[in-house]
Amino acid sequence: KLHTPTNLLLLSLAVSDFCVGLLMSFQIILTDGCWFLGDVLCTLYCALDYITTSASVGTMVLISVDRYVAICDPLHYHTKVTMRRANVCTCLCWACSILYNGVLLKDNLKQPGRYNSCSGECVVVLSYMMGVVDLIFTFIGPVSVIIVLYGRVFVVALSQARAIHSHTAAITLQGSETAHTKRSELKAARTLGIVIIAFLTCLCPFYCSSLVDQNSLFVVTSVPLELWLFYCNSCLNPVIYAFCYPWFMKSVKLILTLKIFDSD
Template identity: 75%
Template sequence: MGETELCFPQLFNTSCWKPKRPLSETVFINSLLSFISLLTASLNLLVIISISHFKQLHTPTNLLLLSLAVSDFFVGLLMSFQIVLTNGCWFFGDPMCVLYSSLDYIITSASVGTMVLISVDRYVAICDPLHYSTKVTVRRVSVCISLCWSCSFLYNSLILRDNLIQPGQFNSCYGECVVVIDNFIGTVDTILTFVGPVTVIIVLYMRVFVVAVSQARAMRSQIAVIFQHQQTVRAKRSEMKAARTLGVVVVAFLTCLCPYYCSSLADQNSLFSVMSVALEIWLFYLNSCLNPVIYAFCYPWFIKSVRLIVTLKIFQPHSCLIDMFSILDNSDFLPLVGPHSSSFAP
């Protein structure tokens, strides 16, 4: 009792207890996590603005990246609530607890669904390149993204219905934030939101890797001098570069998610308390900060768009028509015509 204190001292009989930490430790942890939260939200907001504003980036692949950035942006905002939980108490009431937990579940499911769509997109682009432009269109990708988010919302509202109907019914004391999921539903949820999607992602990317290697060998042995063939080789290289980049994104995603879900599978207790600030939870959140960093290293258009956003050049007339794949100069503000409008997203 000497190393703990009440969350709400005025409610001695019903208040939860929290661990007592040194002030220096509390300030350090809160500052570090606040920085990660702010960085995550800011970087993903830059991705959202970039893809939304510049018309040349309105490609099927980039729309999937936009969906992923939206989910990562909301994760950055949700981190601020998790920071509050580092002190061991929930101060926002039971309705906000259920809302926070529901959004966390919805965003996680939408992120996993988007990763599956990204894997399918790269699979079609590499394994069936001749029909990619007809099979994967902006309209179809937009519909798939909308279905992904809608299904995530409906599905998680269903599995959390008991908590939504009566918020706080499973709390053991005042100042606690707990959601309860039935054991059977929890098992099904793990299969649907982790085991199944991860299996699909791994299988598709193994196939992409095999085909990409075979195409690279074929290109090295059959390079021709005619211009048309050079354009074809350049297109294939662009698609494979996109596959490699998004492969890094997928690997980082799986690396950050696996510890969280593995610990959930190992723990047979269906009582999940968001009060716990385990390392795997923050590793799970950290993935949302890694994606924009990966884009910065692998996508030249992202660096260029950040420069334009930071320097406020996006507010200039016709800035949405800037050629994102040329060297940053005054010619960027020419309208996109001809071949510029068909440049590859990567």
């Protein structure tokens, strides 16, 4: 029952965010501010970091598209969103992330360590133009898509809830019905608000600070607070996109308690 297009996208998000956490273990080790693994591994580390974070954001956009189709066009959802299409979109998301960040970091990849000012430093530099491009494709574009689609989902979900409540109003007390409608509206607003606010809160400081500087520096040996906040987005995604679903939590419980092996 877990083999659905939605869960495939959640799997992609889980993989990307897990990779971000795995890469951050190297960052935590470097508390003394020195990189001892060489310039090639420094560039590779930074490239993988860019790729996984971009794939995470791209997958979030795909999830918003999936939810949009499921809510706004439910009758055609199973014909429009299939496992095959979900597989293709997921693979394209990762492939585009690799290609995009390869172009973004081409100067750093050609000559690893070219921007290091001293031994033991790990620095990747993007030009101001590349920083603007990254701002558009990794922040402004995804934020716009997510806000528009989730806004549409919110409106349609409210209209559907009100339509259902109007049909059941004849056998339900008006007071309790109104209260139930309000609870549904508040729950929908809260969920969508968490998605958008978390995304903006985590990514806004990083891109605002990168626009202030003429060059966008990714300094592994001295990571600023806004970059740590950027990484926190990958920490929050599992909570927002997975653990808010009761059916997902039930499935996880069945797996962890080994009840999945029961005959029934």
